[in-house]
Amino acid sequence: MLKxxxxxxxxxxxxxxxxxxxxxxxxxxxxxxxxxxxxxxTTFRAISGLSKPSKGKINFEGSLIGGKSPDRIVQSGIVQCxxxxxxxxxxxxxxxxxxxxxxxxxxxxQIKQAVEDVYELFPILQEKKHDTAGSLSGGQQQMLxxxxxxxxxxxxxxxxxxxxxxxxxxxxxxxxxxxxINKDGTTILLAExxxxxxxxxxxxxxxxxxxxxxxxxxxxxxxxxDAVRKAYIGA
Amino acid sequence: MELLVQQLxxxxxxxxxxxxxxxxxxxxxxxxxxxxxxxxxxxxxxGYVTLTMMLLWGLNYWLAIVISILVIGLLGVLMxxxxxxxxxxxxxxxxxxxxxxxLLFLEALAQLIWGADYxxxxxxxxxxxxxxxxxxxxxxxxxxxxxxxxxxxxxxxxKKTFVGSAIIAMSQNREGAHLVGINTNKVAMLTFMISGGxxxxxxxxxxxxxxxxxxxxxxxxxxxxxxxxxxxxxxIPGAIVGGYILGFTESLGATYIxxxxxxxxxxxxLVIILSIKPQGLFAKGGH
Numbered sequence: 001m002l003k004x005x006x007x008x009x010x011x012x013x014x015x016x017x018x019x020x021x022x023x024x025x026x027x028x029x030x031x032x033x034x035x036x037x038x039x040x041x042t043t044f045r046a047i048s049g050l051s052k053p054s055k056g057k058i059n060f061e062g063s064l065i066g067g068k069s070p071d072r073i074v075q076s077g078i079v080q081c082x083x084x085x086x087x088x089x090x091x092x093x094x095x096x097x098x099x100x101x102x103x104x105x106x107x108x109x110q111i112k113q114a115v116e117d118v119y120e121l122f123p124i125l126q127e128k129k130h131d132t133a134g135s136l137s138g139g140q141q142q143m144l145x146x147x148x149x150x151x152x153x154x155x156x157x158x159x160x161x162x163x164x165x166x167x168x169x170x171x172x173x174x175x176x177x178x179x180x181i182n183k184d185g186t187t188i189l190l191a192e193x194x195x196x197x198x199x200x201x202x203x204x205x206x207x208x209x210x211x212x213x214x215x216x217x218x219x220x221x222x223x224x225x226d227a228v229r230k231a232y233i234g235a
Numbered sequence: 236m237e238l239l240v241q242q243l244x245x246x247x248x249x250x251x252x253x254x255x256x257x258x259x260x261x262x263x264x265x266x267x268x269x270x271x272x273x274x275x276x277x278x279x280x281x282g283y284v285t286l287t288m289m290l291l292w293g294l295n296y297w298l299a300i301v302i303s304i305l306v307i308g309l310l311g312v313l314m315x316x317x318x319x320x321x322x323x324x325x326x327x328x329x330x331x332x333x334x335x336x337x338l339l340f341l342e343a344l345a346q347l348i349w350g351a352d353y354x355x356x357x358x359x360x361x362x363x364x365x366x367x368x369x370x371x372x373x374x375x376x377x378x379x380x381x382x383x384x385x386x387x388x389x390x391x392x393x394k395k396t397f398v399g400s401a402i403i404a405m406s407q408n409r410e411g412a413h414l415v416g417i418n419t420n421k422v423a424m425l426t427f428m429i430s431g432g433x434x435x436x437x438x439x440x441x442x443x444x445x446x447x448x449x450x451x452x453x454x455x456x457x458x459x460x461x462x463x464x465x466x467x468x469x470x471i472p473g474a475i476v477g478g479y480i481l482g483f484t485e486s487l488g489a490t491y492i493x494x495x496x497x498x499x500x501x502x503x504x505l506v507i508i509l510s511i512k513p514q515g516l517f518a519k520g521g522h
Contacts, residue, residue: 050413074416086411088404098397099404103416105397152416 001026001187002047002078002156007056007066009046016042017211020056024156024189029182031198032191033222033232034208040191041083043208044158047189048080049073060156075103077155083164083191085145089134093125096133096144100151111151118147121177139170146177156187163194175201195232199223207232241369242490243483248375248444250482251382255437256455257462257474258389259430265406265469266426267319269330270460274434275452276341281307281435282447283349286356296359303435311431312424320423345449358443378440385436386475389429393471402426406469458501465508467515476516480504 004022008015017039024030032040045051047058049070058066065073088096097118101111119126122143128136133144142162149157159178163171171194179201182188192198199205199219207215207228215228222228256278263271284306288299318333360373392399401422405412412419438451445451462481466473481501489497508516 048414050410069418069420070413071416071418074414079416080414082410082414086408086414088407088411090407091400091403095400099400099417100415102397102401148415 001061002189003057003059004043004047005057005059007043007046007058008054009042009051010054015211017046017208020213022189022206022213024187026155026187027182027185028204029178029188029190029202031195031202031205031219032189032208033193033195033198033205033228034191035193035231037210038208039211040208041160042211044080044082044160044189044191047073048078048158050080071103074152074154077153078158079149079152079154079156080158081145081149081160081162083160085141087133087141087145087148090132092130092132093136093144094129096148097125097151100148103152110153114151114153118150121150121180122147139166139174142166142170142174143177146181150181150186154186156189157181159188159190161191161193163192163197171197193232195222195228237367237369238490242486244369244371244375246483246486247479248378248482249486250479251379252437252441252478253455253458253462253481254475254478255382255385255433255440257459257466257478258386258471259433259437260456260459261463261466261469261471261474262402262406262426262433263430264463265471266402266423267330268469269319269327269334271430272331272334272456273314273337273341274430274459275456276338276345277307277311277431277434277452278438278455279345279447279449279452280310280341281431281438282356282442282451283345284435285439285442286354286447287349289356300436300439303439304432307431307435308428309431311427311429311434314431315424315427319427320420342449342452349449351449353446353448356442356447360443372444374443378444381436381440385433389433390471398422398425402429454498461501461505465505465515467517470515470517473515473517 002024004020007020008018010016020039020043032043034040042051046053049068053066056066057064060076060078065076088099091099097115098111101114104110124140125144125147128140133141136144146162162174162178166174175197178188178190190198190202199222202219204218205216205222206213207222215222215225256274260271260274281303284303285299288294288302289296314337318337319330322329322333358374360377362373364371364373393403401412401417402425405417405419405422409419458481462477463474466477481504484504485497485500488500
């Protein structure tokens with residue numbers, strides 16, 4: 001479904017990622033592991049069009065999307081739920097969700113249904129629908145960010161560190177929901193530092209280190225890999 | 236008592252014009268985070284285009300205003316495309332320098348085309364109405380009604396339509412706007428168009444009670460800056476409320492304190508409000 005080959009992104013003369021190859025099949029959950037600054041977010045930014053790749057190809061369902069503008073990429077079916085959530089803080093929860101459907105703005109009934117689906121996934125958002133996004137707790141904001149990305153009916157969703165800064169109990173709920181979203185037919189590319197939780201739900205994974213992929217394999221392989229265990233699982 | 240009511244009405248009229256100008260300024264600030272110093276030039280050209288349409292082509296006042304809105308709106312878009320868009324990755328000071336450059340250029344251009352004379356704009360609404368011993372001119376009533384109508388329409392557009400909400404969304408979180416699939420280039424152009432249109436409306440409505448001349452935008456836009464600073468940079472309610480606060484204070488100050496120091500009051504108000512509430516009245520929390 002998504003095939004990234006030889007992707008390099010430079011900020012000035014500094015290569016944030018170099019020669020990255022990633023492949024995701026339809027219906028999979030794939031996880032990118034790595035510490036802060038290893039290149040996970042840069043890879044996401046390049047796929048969703050926020051950063052221009054300086055080399056390499058990004059092929060999504062047979063068409064090259066590398067270097068296209070972010071709105072075209074959302075239209076083609078890839079949406080990123082960014083780290084830091086990037087919500088609209090003075091808009092209400094409901095308005096944030098509606099904005100998530102911006103690319104489908106003419107399909108009124110579809111939007112209504114999508115809002116209901118998000119409320120079903122995260123009942124707390126329905127309770128707080130008239131509150132501003134900025135007034136929500138960290139966990140609720142993360143739910144809203146995921147909900148907002150689902151509003152565009154993506155085929156592939158890029159989740160950047162959905163567990164960051166959340167209480168352990170909420171993290172568990174979050175991963176359950178991610179699994180549920182996947183079962184409902186959305187392919188998921190996940191970036192995580194919490195390898196333990198991420199590998200439990202992922203099919204396959206890639207390990208980033210200073211801008212390149214150093215290890216890849218199925219979740220079981222990564223879980224059994226000594227270097228990975230030492231660096232990211234701590235066992 | 237009659238004097239007070241009369242002055243309150245004058246304050247409302249002046250405030251309406253200030254609010255319209257400040258709204259355009261605050262919208263652009265919200266999107267680009269630059270103070271568009273050239274906004275006063277758009278206001279001035281708005282007055283001239285309306286005047287020229289009426290004098291040269293003998294168009295009716297309303298038709299002239301519509302053309303002025305379109306012309307100045309397009310000029311706003313051109314400004315964004317030719318100047319601010321290419322500078323989007325430059326340090327913020329470049330935008331400010333460029334804005335001042337545009338201001339100087341447009342003013343010189345206006346002087347070249349229309350000369351430096353003060354001109355009057357005639358209005359079909361010159362009648363004077365007398366209610367309870369207080370006189371209102373039709374034009375002043377028109378300014379108030381027109382401004383409030385425009386503000387209500389703008390509010391509905393920003394709040395109730397997807398495209399309007401995109402402007403608000405982009406001002407609250409630019410990357411977030413990218414992520415939901417908003418084409419931020421189009422939104423920036425649209426914002427400049429609305430901003431220019433608002434300036435044209437404000438100038439065309441107020442020109443018959445003031446005069447049209449190349450420097451007519453100076454004081455208005457300076458005061459609009461005072462308004463958006465005291466209302467909170469980028470805040471839309473702040474621009475409206477701030478406009479009326481300034482209008483009332485000025486008009487009452489002119490009557491009860493001194494007419495000569497009328498223009499000083501705006502800046503005095505700025506100093507007072509900023510010392511009490513430095514973030515402005517309607518500052519946005521967390522960017």
